[in-house]
Amino acid sequence: MARILIIDDDQLVCDTLSDLVALKGHEAASARDLGSGLPLARDKAFDVVFLDVRMPDGNGLEAIPLLKALSNSPEIIIITGFGDPDGAELAIKHGAWDYLEKSATAQEINLVLARALQYRQGKQAGQDTASLQLEGLVAKSPQMKASLELIALAARSEAPVLITGETGTGKELVALAIHNNSSRVKGSFVVIDCAALPPTLAESVLFGHVKGAFTGAERARDGLVKQGHGGTIFMDEVGELPENLQRIFLRVLETGRFRPIGMSQELSSDFRLIAATNRDLDQMAAQGHFREDLLFRLRSLSIHLPPLRQRPEDILELTSHHLRKIATRRGQAPLDFSPEFARLLMAYSWPGNVRELIHALERAVAAAGEGSELLPVHLPINIRIFAARSAISREPAAAASPEQPFPTWREAKQDLEAKYLRQALAVSGGNLKKASLLTEISLPRLYELLRKHGLKGQG
Amino acid sequence: MFRANLIVYNKLPDQLDQEIEAGIIGQGLGGGLKVCRSMQELRMVMEEDAGRPNMAVLVPSDREDLEGLIAMRLGDWQARIILVLRQKDPEALARAHALRPRFLTFADGDLGEVAIVARNLARVYQNHTYH
Secondary structure (H helix, E strand, C coil): CCEEEEECCCHHHHHHHHHHHHHCCCEEEEECCHHHHHHHHHHCCCCEEEEECEECCEEHHHHHHHHHCCCCCCEEEEEECCCCHHHHHHHHHCCCCEEEECCCCHHHHHHHHHHHHHHHHHHHHCCCHHHCCCCCCCCCCHHHHHHHHHHHHHHHCCCCEEEEECCCCCHHHHHHHHHHCCCCCCCCEEEEECCCCCHHHHHHHHHEECCCCCCCCCCCEECHHHHCCCCEEEEECHHHCCHHHHHHHHHHHHHCEECCECCCCCEECCCEEEEEECCCHHHHHHCCCCCHHHHHHHCCEEEEECCHHHCCHHHHHHHHHHHHHHHHHHCCCCCEECHHHHHHHHHCCCCCHHHHHHHHHHHHHHHHCCCCEECHHHCCHHHHHHHHHHHHHHCHHHHCCCCCCCCCHHHHHHHHHHHHHHHHHHHCCCEHHHHHHHHCCCHHHHHHHHHHCCCCCEC | CCCCCEEEEECCCCHHHHHHHHHHHHCCCHHHEEEECCHHHHHHHHCCCCCCCCEEEEECCCHHHHHHHHHCCHHHHCCEEEEEECCCCHHHHHHHHHHCCCEEEECCCCCHHHHHHHHHHHHHCCCCCCC
8 A cells, every 4th residue: 555645626526636655555644735735745654755846835846856856755646737848848847757638537546546656666676866876976966866766777787778868968877877787787888879879881880790791891900889789888979870770770679689790690689788879869760760669668767857957956966076075186185265266166057968078177286276166267168157147147137236336338347358368367366377277278369358448567 | 071079099119009090080080089008198188178189089008008998988078989899708899888988899800891981970979079
C-alpha cells in the first residue's frame, strides 16, 4: 500500500482521485491549497503527490523543489489544465515525474500512478543515488537530482538509453556514469561519434570488414560493435547516423548480431547501448530523416539533461567543483571568488552550458595570475558584456529621474567603458601590459581609451 | 575553413607522423597544429589555461605510453581524441577505450581517415569551444 497526497483546490478533483487511489488499495489524503498541503507532505511520508498548478495561494510548479527536497522525496504528478502543452513541459522541467490533464480517464490516471509507484519501488529497492560514482557530475538542483535518479535506474537496467540535452550539458559524462555504475563496468566503454564518421567509412568502423572486402581494405578490421562486447557502446550524435545504417543498426539492436563487410556469416556482440543527441529526433522522425522504429528502441529509457540556465542552483556548485579541479592540476590551492564574480556567473545565460562554464573558469584562473581571488574582470569579455547589458536593461527606471535625465546609449556606453577601465587598472595594479592581457585590448588601443577617459596607468 | 586547435602526440618522429601531419594540413587544419614529442611536452600544452587544444591525435609508441596517456586523464581536458594504435592485441585495444577516443584506428591502416575524421570533428564542434 502506498501513500498518496492530492493537492488541488477543486474538491471534485480531490474526491475523484482519492476514490481512484483507494480503489487500488492505497491510502489517500488531500489538501485544497499549498499552505495546508506542504505541511501535510512534510509530516507524513507520501510516495506520490498529485499537484495542481494553479492554486489559490501560489503556483504548484514552485512547490515541486520543496516537495522533492523532503527526506522521502515523493514522485510528483502534475495536474494540468486541458490542452496546456507548455504547462506539461514546465512540469517535467521542474522535476515532476509526469503530468495528467484534468480530463484524464480513470485508466490513464491509474496507469500514470502505477508507473510512478513501480519506478519508486525500483528506486528504493536498488541503488541509492548517494552511492553512485559520478565523476564530474554535480547535482544540487531538483532537475539534476531527478536526472541522477534516472541514472541510477538506468545503471540497474540493460535497456537502451537515450540522453538528450543541449551541447555542453554533460551527456557523455552521464553515459559514462551509467556504465561505471552498471554490471558492465569491467567491459569497455566504446564511443561511436556519428558526427565524426564520414558516411563512406561508417559501416566499416561500426561493423568491421574482412581483408579485400572493398578497394583499399588491405587488412581485416574489427568494428566498434565487436569491441563493445561485454561493455557499453555510447553512440554520440545519433541523429547523424546515416539512414542506411539506421536500418542495419536497428537489426543489430534487436538480434545482437551483425555482419562485417565482406563476411558471409554473422557475428554476435553482447553490448548495452546508450545514445545521445542534441537534435529533436521526434521532428527528424516526422520528417523522415530518422527511423521511428529505431527511435522507439533507443528510447526505452530517456534522460533529458536541462540546460545550465534552467538550473542556477548548480552554477556555483559547479564553479567550486571545477576550481578545485583546476587547482589540483596546477598544484595550487583553489582560488576564492568574489560575490560580484558569483553574481555575474549567475546572471549569464550559458548557451554553451557546463562546457562553457569550465572554459570561462579556466580563462578566469589564467587571468587572475598570482591573485588569490577571482573578480568579474577575470571573466571572458562576452560574459562581462552580457552582465553589463543585463544590468543596464534592468535599471532604466532607476536611471531616469528629473535630477538625472535618462542617459543616451552613447553616454551609457561611455560610462560603462570608463568604469570597466578603472576596474581593469585597479585589478592590474595600474600595470598597462597586465591590463591589456586581462581585457584583451591591444596596448595602443588601451592607451587611446585611457586618454579618452582621462585615466592613467603605468608601463 | 574550420577553426581547430589541434595537437599530434607521437614520441617517434617517423613516416607515420609525417603522413598524419600531411593529411591534416591537406584538410586545411594545419593552422593550429602542434606536434608533441614527449609526455611532458603534451602535459604542458594540455595544462595551458587558455588556447588549449580542442582536438588531439595520439599515437602511443607502446603499451606503456598508452597507459601514460590514460593516466593523464585527457578526458578531463575535454579535448576530442583520435587514437592511432601501433599495437593490435585485444588487451591494448580494450585499454585504449579508456581514453574515450572519438575515432580509433591502427598505424598500419589508411591514415587518410584520421585527417577526414579530424576535419569532421572540427566542423561539428567548432562552436563548442569558448577561447
